[in-house]
Amino acid sequence: MLEITNLHARVGDKPILKGINLSVGAGEVHAIMGPNGSGKSTLSSVLAGHGDYEVTDGSIIYQGQDLLDLEPEERARAGVFLSFQYPVEVPGVKNIYLLKSALNAKRAHMGLDEINPVEFLKLVREKLTLMKMDESFLHRNINQGFSGGEKKRNEILQMQLLEPTLALLDETDSGLDVDALRIVGDGINHLRAPERSFVMVTHYQRLLDHVKPDRVHVLADGQIKASGDFSLAMQLEKEGYEGLLQNA
Amino acid sequence: MSALQSLQGLAKNASAAATLADIGLPTPRLEGWKYLSLRTLENTEFAAPQARAAITALGEYDVPGFQAARLVWVNGQFQPKLSDSVDGVFVSESPTDWDRVPVNRDGFCAANAAAGNLIQFSIAPGLSLPLHCLFLSVAEDAPVAAQPRIQWKIAANAQVTLLEQHAGGAGNLVNSVQSFDLARDAGVTRYKLMSAKGDYNTAQTRADVDANARFENHVLDLGGKLHRDEIQVALNAEHAFTRLNGLSCVNGREVSDSHTRIEHRVPNTTSAQHYRGIADGRGKSVFNGVVVIEKDAQKSATEQKNANLLLSDKAEINPKPELQIHADDVTASHGSTVGNLDPAQLFYLRQRGIGLAEARALLTFAFAEQIAEALPSEALARAVEKRLATVLPAVEVIGDVIE
Ligand SMILES: Nc1ncnc2c1ncn2[C@@H]1O[C@H](COP(=O)(O)OP(=O)(O)OP(=O)(O)O)[C@@H](O)[C@H]1O
Numbered sequence: 001m002l003e004i005t006n007l008h009a010r011v012g013d014k015p016i017l018k019g020i021n022l023s024v025g026a027g028e029v030h031a032i033m034g035p036n037g038s039g040k041s042t043l044s045s046v047l048a049g050h051g052d053y054e055v056t057d058g059s060i061i062y063q064g065q066d067l068l069d070l071e072p073e074e075r076a077r078a079g080v081f082l083s084f085q086y087p088v089e090v091p092g093v094k095n096i097y098l099l100k101s102a103l104n105a106k107r108a109h110m111g112l113d114e115i116n117p118v119e120f121l122k123l124v125r126e127k128l129t130l131m132k133m134d135e136s137f138l139h140r141n142i143n144q145g146f147s148g149g150e151k152k153r154n155e156i157l158q159m160q161l162l163e164p165t166l167a168l169l170d171e172t173d174s175g176l177d178v179d180a181l182r183i184v185g186d187g188i189n190h191l192r193a194p195e196r197s198f199v200m201v202t203h204y205q206r207l208l209d210h211v212k213p214d215r216v217h218v219l220a221d222g223q224i225k226a227s228g229d230f231s232l233a234m235q236l237e238k239e240g241y242e243g244l245l246q247n248a
Numbered sequence: 249m250s251a252l253q254s255l256q257g258l259a260k261n262a263s264a265a266a267t268l269a270d271i272g273l274p275t276p277r278l279e280g281w282k283y284l285s286l287r288t289l290e291n292t293e294f295a296a297p298q299a300r301a302a303i304t305a306l307g308e309y310d311v312p313g314f315q316a317a318r319l320v321w322v323n324g325q326f327q328p329k330l331s332d333s334v335d336g337v338f339v340s341e342s343p344t345d346w347d348r349v350p351v352n353r354d355g356f357c358a359a360n361a362a363a364g365n366l367i368q369f370s371i372a373p374g375l376s377l378p379l380h381c382l383f384l385s386v387a388e389d390a391p392v393a394a395q396p397r398i399q400w401k402i403a404a405n406a407q408v409t410l411l412e413q414h415a416g417g418a419g420n421l422v423n424s425v426q427s428f429d430l431a432r433d434a435g436v437t438r439y440k441l442m443s444a445k446g447d448y449n450t451a452q453t454r455a456d457v458d459a460n461a462r463f464e465n466h467v468l469d470l471g472g473k474l475h476r477d478e479i480q481v482a483l484n485a486e487h488a489f490t491r492l493n494g495l496s497c498v499n500g501r502e503v504s505d506s507h508t509r510i511e512h513r514v515p516n517t518t519s520a521q522h523y524r525g526i527a528d529g530r531g532k533s534v535f536n537g538v539v540v541i542e543k544d545a546q547k548s549a550t551e552q553k554n555a556n557l558l559l560s561d562k563a564e565i566n567p568k569p570e571l572q573i574h575a576d577d578v579t580a581s582h583g584s585t586v587g588n589l590d591p592a593q594l595f596y597l598r599q600r601g602i603g604l605a606e607a608r609a610l611l612t613f614a615f616a617e618q619i620a621e622a623l624p625s626e627a628l629a630r631a632v633e634k635r636l637a638t639v640l641p642a643v644e645v646i647g648d649v650i651e
């Protein structure tokens with residue numbers, strides 16, 4: 001599904017990713033943990049094609065194609081979805097418009113016609129129910145004035161609708177109350193499928209209690225310093241990064 | 249013949265004509281006119297309007313959902329036969345000129361006074377009504393000088409919603425002067441919708457606002473050869489309020505030149521402004537907003553927002569907010585920005601699969617939408633959104649955003 005080899009990336013002159021190797025198979029859930037500023041969001045941004053980051057070495061192969069050759073929108077249409085750590089507010093653009101255009105862009109890519117409005121509304125309502133969001137969110141400007149938790153839920157709502165092949169979830173659990181965490185966790189589990197993979201960046205084991213990862217990685221100083229199964233997350237919770245990285 | 253000579257030739261009022269001869273048309277050497285080149289206008293000879301063309305199909309200028317009595321001007325001449333008569337609205341074609349806009353303010357004000365087209369509308373106390381003022385600019389044998397001069401007398405407690413629509417456009421000069429006199433508790437919500445692209449349009453508006461009265465103005469300039477819009481509001485008694493909003497979108501070599509001046513003359517007066525400009529191509533957009541809070545106008549509040557989107561490196565934006573505060577106990581805020589589309593927003597939309605061109609169009613539309621969606625009239629908001637879709641770059645790709 002995703003094969004990252006020796007990935008180096010920088011912002012301006014500042015190297016941030018310093019040789020990442022990561023292999024994610026179809027249907028797998030990988031968790032990435034690591035100290036603040038270690039490069040987790042940078043990795044997600046590079047995968048999504050953010051223009052601020054320059055890839056200086058290495059490769060990213062997604063479903064057999066070189067992801068670095070694709071524009072951000074092409075990656076999205078090919079099934080790469082990023083749930084932003086800080087979802088962006090877009091005043092003047094209604095949420096429902098984003099949902100519809102995004103879905104239609106993906107459908108066009110798959111050679112399908114635009115979805116008909118009735119079918120679209122039915123589909124969106126179904127996803128709203130799943131995320132326990134009310135319909136008023138559709139007619140608000142994208143993320144504008146949403147609470148922190150509402151923004152995260154809105155990200156997962158979009159993911160539900162777009163049904164990506166590779167979902168990158170950057171701290172989607174941060175700032176959620178216990179109920180919201182369960183809703184978001186269920187939202188992710190609902191989408192788990194043999195042909196769909198997840199890379200979840202998180203600081204807390206609590207999300208991993210809801211969504212069981214196949215692999216857990218620790219990213220520090222731009223490199224993956226340790227990998228293991230779920231028990232690595234538990235070990236981290238006990239020892240902290242310092243303890244764990246000293247032993248690594 | 250130059251524009252100036254032709255305007256002098258059209259004069260009916262000798263003293264105003266003398267003032268015009270004396271001061272001439274404005275030049276870029278004048279502070280308030282420095283961004284505006286009048287060269288092509290100056291070399292055009294303007295004739296007196298005959299307004300003989302048969303005007304039909306006025307319905308095509310209606311704004312869906314905005315139901316209002318219609319008042320019609322053709323090339324600056326009021327047309328009683330094409331206009332509705334409305335109970336409580338009194339028309340006087342020979343009123344005394346208030347002269348709130350001094351004849352010698354600038355050459356266009358002098359030319360307007362000299363043309364002698366003064367008409368006054370008085371709105372009865374307590375009346376609440378919408379009016380659709382249609383200013384049609386039609387082609388005659390040669391370019392004409394259309395120079396409406398209007399006094400609006402809004403009696404106590406009357407509430408008027410006024411749609412001022414400029415349509416047609418035939419290389420004419422449309423040079424208007426309007427004064428609003430708002431008595432206590434009166435309210436005016438005026439929408440100025442510019443859609444006469446081919447004209448030179450210069451406008452001077454003056455409003456005097458009495459106690460607890462409200463003057464709201466929304467200028468919607470979606471592009472034209474030359475649009476100059478100058479508004480002065482005097483808040484003359486306590487709890488007087490004014491809101492001046494504006495949106496301008498210029499492209500090609502279009503020019504939109506907006507000047508506002510708000511005077512807080514007494515305590516407890518409030519003003520708010522929000523102007524947005526989008527400049528593409530070689531377009532030019534100017535916003536000059538002056539707010540004066542006089543010494544005695546304590547506990548007054550003013551807010552001025554100005555944001556501009558520069559879409560091309562050949563386009564030009566000149567924002568100039570100017571706060572002159574002479575009282576010490578006031579609330580004042582202002583901010584002005586010029587920028588390009590927000591890269592974080594662009595990336596967010598593209599990450600959802602929306603192509604770059606569409607994302608740019610969408611964000612440009614969204615920028616203008618901040619003014620459009622804040623229009624108090626839902627019908628006008630829809631109409632402006634529809635027009636935006638025809639003037640903004642590549643907005644056709646996001647057609648259904650406005651459905
Ligand atoms: N656009 C940028 N400009 C400058 N520095 C940047 C930029 N993006 C990231 N960085 C820097 O790169 C480093 C890694 O940032 P990143 O956001 O990837 O960390 P993170 O692991 O996601 O941290 P957190 O857990 O706090 O979210 C940080 O030092 C950050 O300041």
Ligand SMILES: [Mg+2]
Nearest residue numbers: 040041042085
């Ligand atoms: Mg981060």
